[in-house]
Amino acid sequence: MCRGYQIFRVLYLCHMSSTGSQKSERLINLTMALLASSRFLSKSEIFEIVAGYAGSAETKERMFERDKNDLRELGLDIEVGTEDPLFDDEAGYRIKPSSYAFQPEEIGALDPLDISLLSLAAAHWQNSLFSRSGQSALRKLESILPLLEGESLSLPLMSQEIPESRFESIWYAIKDGRVLSFTYRAGKDSRRRVEPLRMTLSEGFWYVIAFDLDVKEVRRFKLIRIGDDLKVEDSSRKAREFHGTATGAITADVNPADEIDAVILLRVGRAHELRHICNIVEEDSDWDRATARFDSEEDLFEKLAAAGSSALLIYPQESRLKFIAWIGEKINV
Amino acid sequence: MSESSLDRTSRALDLIPFVTNNPGFSLAELADRFNSTPTQIFKDLEMLFMCGLPGYSHLELIDMELSEDYVAINNPQNLDLPRRFSFQEIASLTLGLQALLPLTRNPELADRISILITRLVAMVAEGERAQLELFSVQSETLKGMWDEVISTAALRQSAISIDYLSARTDSLTTRTIFPEFTYSSRGYLYTKALCTLSGEMRHFRHDRIMRAQELPDAIRPEEVRNLNEKAVTIRAILSRRNLYFVEAHPTIVASSTIEDDQIEVTFELGDSEWLLRELSTLPGRVEILHPATFWEAYHARLGAILSLYR
Numbered sequence: 001m002c003r004g005y006q007i008f009r010v011l012y013l014c015h016m017s018s019t020g021s022q023k024s025e026r027l028i029n030l031t032m033a034l035l036a037s038s039r040f041l042s043k044s045e046i047f048e049i050v051a052g053y054a055g056s057a058e059t060k061e062r063m064f065e066r067d068k069n070d071l072r073e074l075g076l077d078i079e080v081g082t083e084d085p086l087f088d089d090e091a092g093y094r095i096k097p098s099s100y101a102f103q104p105e106e107i108g109a110l111d112p113l114d115i116s117l118l119s120l121a122a123a124h125w126q127n128s129l130f131s132r133s134g135q136s137a138l139r140k141l142e143s144i145l146p147l148l149e150g151e152s153l154s155l156p157l158m159s160q161e162i163p164e165s166r167f168e169s170i171w172y173a174i175k176d177g178r179v180l181s182f183t184y185r186a187g188k189d190s191r192r193r194v195e196p197l198r199m200t201l202s203e204g205f206w207y208v209i210a211f212d213l214d215v216k217e218v219r220r221f222k223l224i225r226i227g228d229d230l231k232v233e234d235s236s237r238k239a240r241e242f243h244g245t246a247t248g249a250i251t252a253d254v255n256p257a258d259e260i261d262a263v264i265l266l267r268v269g270r271a272h273e274l275r276h277i278c279n280i281v282e283e284d285s286d287w288d289r290a291t292a293r294f295d296s297e298e299d300l301f302e303k304l305a306a307a308g309s310s311a312l313l314i315y316p317q318e319s320r321l322k323f324i325a326w327i328g329e330k331i332n333v
Numbered sequence: 334m335s336e337s338s339l340d341r342t343s344r345a346l347d348l349i350p351f352v353t354n355n356p357g358f359s360l361a362e363l364a365d366r367f368n369s370t371p372t373q374i375f376k377d378l379e380m381l382f383m384c385g386l387p388g389y390s391h392l393e394l395i396d397m398e399l400s401e402d403y404v405a406i407n408n409p410q411n412l413d414l415p416r417r418f419s420f421q422e423i424a425s426l427t428l429g430l431q432a433l434l435p436l437t438r439n440p441e442l443a444d445r446i447s448i449l450i451t452r453l454v455a456m457v458a459e460g461e462r463a464q465l466e467l468f469s470v471q472s473e474t475l476k477g478m479w480d481e482v483i484s485t486a487a488l489r490q491s492a493i494s495i496d497y498l499s500a501r502t503d504s505l506t507t508r509t510i511f512p513e514f515t516y517s518s519r520g521y522l523y524t525k526a527l528c529t530l531s532g533e534m535r536h537f538r539h540d541r542i543m544r545a546q547e548l549p550d551a552i553r554p555e556e557v558r559n560l561n562e563k564a565v566t567i568r569a570i571l572s573r574r575n576l577y578f579v580e581a582h583p584t585i586v587a588s589s590t591i592e593d594d595q596i597e598v599t600f601e602l603g604d605s606e607w608l609l610r611e612l613s614t615l616p617g618r619v620e621i622l623h624p625a626t627f628w629e630a631y632h633a634r635l636g637a638i639l640s641l642y643r
Contacts, residue, residue, distance in 0.1 A: 029384050031412075051389055102416060120429070122429055125429065130425040136343075139367065140416070142354070175420075175467075187574075201470045204518065204581075224580050324639065329618060331631075
């Protein structure tokens with residue numbers, strides 16, 4: 001270390017206490033001091049030995065309270081206690097090294113395959129909270145392991161999670177048990193006030209399962225449809241349990257009552273996508289006759305429209321008439 | 334947006350054990366790994382240079398070597414180990430692993446993913462474990478018969494011959510493709526590959542691949558056109574019932590405005606044939622505003638369907 005830099009360091013440290021703008025330094029110094037101490041450090045000791053605390057007693061007190069909260073927000077477990085519980089000593093503070101430091105044995109040995117999987121998992125996210133957290137988790141692993149060299153995997157590389165700016169607010173609202181209010185833009189715009197219960201990612205979209213305080217029911221809301229006026233209210237939600245599964249609330253299961261059997265003519269050499277799901281029952285020079293079961297009438301219409309003029313619905317007659325009207329509606333604007 | 338002192342503290346606390354364990358990174362490399370800028374990393378390290386244990390003599394301060402192309406920490410004091418995983422970090426990894434599970438056909442890999450999830454969940458403080466269950470990933474991916482062949486070819490950077498059912502042209506074609514990578518999107522697996530038939534990069538949906546065979550000796554052509562060049566702008570008004578379609582295709586939606594029961598959308602994409610087909614499958618009103626050629630093609634397509642029933 002060069003002498004000039006050492007002198008700069010000393011001058012800088014002397015100067016630091018007067019500027020009061022080096023909050024990060026103070027937080028790190030405080031962390032190091034609390035970690036290094038095997039006993040509880042009282043506030044007066046902290047003010048005396050940790051660099052960065054300056055001003056009146058009241059100022060230092062306020063600074064310390066804020067710093068303590070900030071370190072807790074960073075996930076550090078600051079223990080409060082006294083050396084001798086039999087005496088009414090001033091409360092002291094410390095951080096146990098075991099509660100601070102990553103314990104490699106907790107996650108166990110990781111081989112290149114594990115590393116690849118964890119890297120893929122971390123790379124899955126487009127939302128900023130998870131994307132940031134996944135990468136910082138990998139950096140922590142790299143701080144205790146040799147640099148992460150994964151194994152090449154024949155697994156899909158990317159997810160198509162739709163980036164969602166409201167994710168972080170809703171995540172914390174669920175964790176902290178807060179009420180949300182927002183405009184929901186579905187079939188029509190409506191103002192909602194909900195107690196968020198769960199979040200789930202399905203088909204690339206995040207949903208929040210929440211108790212709607214106006215309709216008094218558990219509903220699911222697609223995050224992308226939640227308006228920019230999302231507000232996290234100060235009020236806390238009731239400790240409400242959601243007993244249904246998120247899966248049940250989201251998956252659009254096929255209702256057997258909606259299923260429909262159809263007879264369709266398929267132009268020879270065309271309508272390949274429909275042929276893939278149909279049984280050809282009769283072949284002809286121009287058209288093949290086919291049968292198939294569709295999840296719903298809407299499903300049938302979508303697949304017929306996708307095949308264009310290469311598919312002709314024969315049966316059911318009622319659906320045939322409806323399909324003509326369905327196509328007509330799209331161009332009679 | 335300027336970052337908070339808490340964000341900076343958090344990054345600095347992570348930098349110390351990382352640099353201690355991995356000396357020799359340049360500022361630019363560290364910036365890349367910590368999603369920051371070389372200038373910011375330099376400021377962080379400069380700040381850490383002033384931090385240490387009470388006493389703050391040269392023996393108690395964090396000791397490092399700092400230059401633009403070489404950073405090392407010789408004495409991290411008591412910050413040699415990283416902080417424990419946070420709840421968010423564990424959630425990000427476990428939910429990411431959950432999303433990977435349905436993408437593998439390999440039972441050994443699936444087992445390994447499940448074991449990693451179990452190990453990570455065990456690292457969550459007991460009081461927070463129930464909270465982890467509040468967040469979930471449901472991803473069911475339709476697997477194709479040839480997923481393994483395609484992924485292996487992508488890894489080996491070799492070609493495959495495929496029979497592909499093109500929804501766009503309603504035809505079954507045989508073509509040679511050079512897969513680049515596979516990804517999942519809303520329940521389907523796709524592979525982005527150079528298609529020698531079209532001379533373009535294209536996206537192939539796995540369930541539409543009817544046959545695949547690896548061609549280890551095929552030579553990759555040099556020049557390709559990029560299909561992703563956004564060449565066409567199409568404006569349309571859709572019924573509000575089709576909001577899901579707009580949401581599901583953010584990469585081609587340049588702008589959208591919802592008003593009452595309709596959505597006005599501007600699409601920008603390279604393949605108008607694909608959009609023509611998709612719009613004709615949407616329920617309710619679809620009015621093409623621009624360009625006139627697309628309006629004509631849309632009406633001709635639907636008119637041809639209606640004429641079958643006359």
